[in-house]
Amino acid sequence: MRPAEVAVQYVRCDEAPAPGPWLAESELAELARWHAQQRRVQFLAGRLAAKELVRELLGQSSVELAAIEIRSQDGRGRGVQPALRVAGQPGPFRLSIAHTARGAVAAASLRPAWGIGVDLVPRDLEARNLARAWFTPAEVQWLAGGRGYGPAAIWAAKEAAYKAAGGGEPFRPRCIQIYPLAGGRLAARLHGPTAGPLVEIYIEALDGHLAAVALAVPVPAPQGAGGGHHD
The missing domain is CATH 3.90.470.20 (4'-phosphopantetheinyl transferase domain)
Structure with a gap:
């Protein structure tokens, strides 16, 4: 049984939308570092899963997806634990994202001090x-x-x-x-x-x-x- 402190969202890769204004500028920059089309689709599916999960947890369906910013690379392009910001402010949840060729999943810890993977x-x-x-x-x-x-x-x-x-x-x-x-x-x-x-x-x-x-x-x-x- 899934712990009450955890929430999960799954998105199929064939449901991933094209890059656009639903992504923050930092996310578009991360996407640009990926050249293989399959990897780009996986990135988009993962971002959509994470953003939809955050919006659901916030209980604010009116929040624009672009206002939910998730950074998962450092300044050198290396992967790091996703960092969440909502409307420019640090988000209240910890996030983790994973993907395969078929789909992507995002998980959130509802307690900021608890690590999530x-x-x-x-x-x-x-x-x-x-x-x-x-x-x-x-x-x-x-x-x-x-x-x-x-x-x-x-x-x-x-x-x-x-x-x-x-x-x-x-x-x-x-x-x-x-x-x-x-x-x-x-x-x-x-x-x-x-x-x-x-x-x-x-x-x-x-x-x-x-x-x-x-x-x-x-x-x-x-x-x-x-x-x-x-x-």
Whole structure:
């Protein structure tokens, strides 16, 4: 079951509109960095999903899509956690966006302090090679038992957990341990430089995909400590 603190919106790539005034200037600049047509369509589908989600959460259907600005690249064109602004002001939600050749999904954390991450993979993704290369021994053993989710869901869970709590460190799949929880839920613990709180993950089916949504709840620092965990 999807946590109450999370909202999700999905848009098919063939529903993505052409670039136009519904995009902010910064978004048009990000789009211009992509030259492959398929990647441009995925970008547009992801932006539409995120903007429609934000407008729905704000409860203001009259808000122009162009007033909802989402930046997901830094000054060098590198991908970063999406930053939301509404009418020029910082938005009240954290966002994450993922896409495939078929569709795009946006997820929002309704609590600004809670990290959010989403990944989207085709339901029939052949992930056995990924499992051999990037899964931990415990994950391989768990999957071999044939219980619960398959390799595609575990790979998506790793990607989502990294987005939620990776803290800008490089993606190291073996440093992200996925655990099964009761009720079909999953959890992840990030080890090494990205060590942090336990991340809870849920999986849902979307238009022939598996979507993994991860939520990282910050852990307060003990009294007297000089700092705390990052999310």
